[in-house]
Amino acid sequence: MSWSFANDPGFQPELDWIDHFVREEVEPLDHLLGSQWNIHDPEFQRLVRPLQAKVKARGLWACHLGPDLGGKGYGQLKLALMNEKFGRSRFGPIVFGAQAPDTGNSEILAHYGTPEQKKRYLEPLLANEIVSCFSMTEPQGGADPLVMRMAATQVDGGWVLDGEKWFASNARWAAFYIVMAVTDPDADPHRRMSMFIVPADSPGIEIVRNYGFYGEPEDGHAHVRWNRVFVPADNMLGGRGDAFVVAQVRLSGGRMHHAMRTLAQATRAFEMMCERAVSRFTKGEQLARKQMVQEKIADSWIELRQFRLLILETAWLADQGHDWRAIRANVAAVKAAMPKLLHDIAARALHIHGSLGLSHEMPFAEWVINSFHIGLADGPTEVHKVTLAREILKNVEPCGDMFPAYIRHEQQARAAERHGAGAMA
Ligand SMILES: Cc1cc2nc3c(=O)[nH]c(=O)nc-3n(C[C@H](O)[C@H](O)[C@H](O)COP(=O)(O)OP(=O)(O)OC[C@H]3O[C@@H](n4cnc5c(N)ncnc54)[C@H](O)[C@@H]3O)c2cc1C
Numbered sequence: 383m384s385w386s387f388a389n390d391p392g393f394q395p396e397l398d399w400i401d402h403f404v405r406e407e408v409e410p411l412d413h414l415l416g417s418q419w420n421i422h423d424p425e426f427q428r429l430v431r432p433l434q435a436k437v438k439a440r441g442l443w444a445c446h447l448g449p450d451l452g453g454k455g456y457g458q459l460k461l462a463l464m465n466e467k468f469g470r471s472r473f474g475p476i477v478f479g480a481q482a483p484d485t486g487n488s489e490i491l492a493h494y495g496t497p498e499q500k501k502r503y504l505e506p507l508l509a510n511e512i513v514s515c516f517s518m519t520e521p522q523g524g525a526d527p528l529v530m531r532m533a534a535t536q537v538d539g540g541w542v543l544d545g546e547k548w549f550a551s552n553a554r555w556a557a558f559y560i561v562m563a564v565t566d567p568d569a570d571p572h573r574r575m576s577m578f579i580v581p582a583d584s585p586g587i588e589i590v591r592n593y594g595f596y597g598e599p600e601d602g603h604a605h606v607r608w609n610r611v612f613v614p615a616d617n618m619l620g621g622r623g624d625a626f627v628v629a630q631v632r633l634s635g636g637r638m639h640h641a642m643r644t645l646a647q648a649t650r651a652f653e654m655m656c657e658r659a660v661s662r663f664t665k666g667e668q669l670a671r672k673q674m675v676q677e678k679i680a681d682s683w684i685e686l687r688q689f690r691l692l693i694l695e696t697a698w699l700a701d702q703g704h705d706w707r708a709i710r711a712n713v714a715a716v717k718a719a720m721p722k723l724l725h726d727i728a729a730r731a732l733h734i735h736g737s738l739g740l741s742h743e744m745p746f747a748e749w750v751i752n753s754f755h756i757g758l759a760d761g762p763t764e765v766h767k768v769t770l771a772r773e774i775l776k777n778v779e780p781c782g783d784m785f786p787a788y789i790r791h792e793q794q795a796r797a798a799e800r801h802g803a804g805a806m807a
Pocket residue numbers: 483516517518519521522523524525526548549550551552603754755758759760761762763764765768
């Protein structure tokens with residue numbers, strides 16, 4: 383078993399290139415453009431396309447995919463390190479061809495798409511000629527996928543979808559949806575739903591309203607009504623009743639990439655906090671000399687390093703050939719930890735900047751709100767903590783006696799018996 387914290391020397395220059403490129407060329411776009419999924423905006427075409435071309439020329443485009451699909455097949459550890467660099471910028475992921483939900487949707491299509499579907503949807507998606515939407519949540523509930531009720535009724539040649547979806551991110555810009563619907567209402571709860579690919583211009587898809595949240599440049603999360611939308615039989619991805627299995631293909635890797643981008647945002651907040659602490663004077667001394675400010679900086683550094691190690695360990699385990707199910711405790715821990723990390727560090731950075739920190743001139747309030755976004759999207763934190771606890775406890779045996787075997791006097795007695803020595807008083 384090799385064990386090292388060093389970067390592969392051949393890869394370090396790539397990370398250095400990404401770091402410089404993102405700071406110099408990508409970050410400015412965050413202040414100029416609307417939604418990063420609005421590829422139809424002429425300004426997006428003018429400003430983002432040339433940067434994407436540079437990434438492609440460097441060979442760093444869509445690295446989440448294997449070489450057969452035009453990616454590098456880097457594995458999760460290198461992807462994590464890349465996301466840590468380009469996650470600094472709102473436009474970083476799309477400039478590198480690695481933006482959610484298109485990454486996850488492309489993985490689903492690569493696994494389950496027919497050759498025609500790959501040609502029609504996957505190829506343009508990978509080239510970012512189109513963007514896509516993943517739609518599972520419904521108005522009556524998101525954290526509990528067993529309450530979904532959008533119906534898919536079998537008809538001659540295909541299915542008819544009827545129902546409502548909620549918070550379908552990027553639906554308004556998407557060329558297609560990957561959508562879950564109930565095909566078998568009487569089946570086992572986890573076998574009731576199937577996954578479909580549906581072109582966004584299918585008759586009967588109605589965007590009721592687009593919702594946004596504080597800090598987003600454009601409202602991009604749609605309430606969508608499906609009014610008897612016909613879908614050909616071939617558009618089912620995976621088998622009938624397989625929706626949860628298919629969804630898993632996209633979720634775990636996606637959560638890891640979100641986590642590294644979150645780390646990048648929290649690191650930016652931390653860097654600003656540090657600069658402010660050494661720049662601002664009050665009561666005759668630097669803020670940085672106040673012990674309670676020092677505590678905030680120390681706590682933030684510790685939390686960043688702890689979180690980074692947890693993500694990298696999880697990415698490393700994935701690269702060792704463990705499938706996502708085998709390391710679901712790690713993935714759940716990463717998902718559960720990330721909102722708190724961002725929330726706490728962004729809030730401290732805001733506070734240390736005082737009134738300036740609260741103002742629209744600083745990004746901290748947006749980042750605090752973003753911590754709630756990442757605590758909800760892909761399932762709320764509580765659900766991931768439950769998963770983690772279940773994983774931890776599933777192989778723990780209960781003690782059959784009133785008192786545990788590790789009660790001190792029992793341990794002393796066993797130790798004395800083993801070593802023939804007298805018990806400590
Ligand atoms: C910015 C953003 C983008 C999103 N994009 C998409 C998308 O593209 N596609 C999509 O399908 N969905 C998307 N979602 C929806 C997201 O998956 C849901 O918001 C999430 O699953 C929670 O569902 P809900 O909002 O209905 O909250 P609810 O299910 O009503 O849960 C509300 C709260 O109840 C508590 N809670 C819920 N379950 C438990 C539990 N088991 N134990 C303890 N407490 C619990 C938690 O505090 C939780 O936050 C997005 C959400 C956000 C915020």
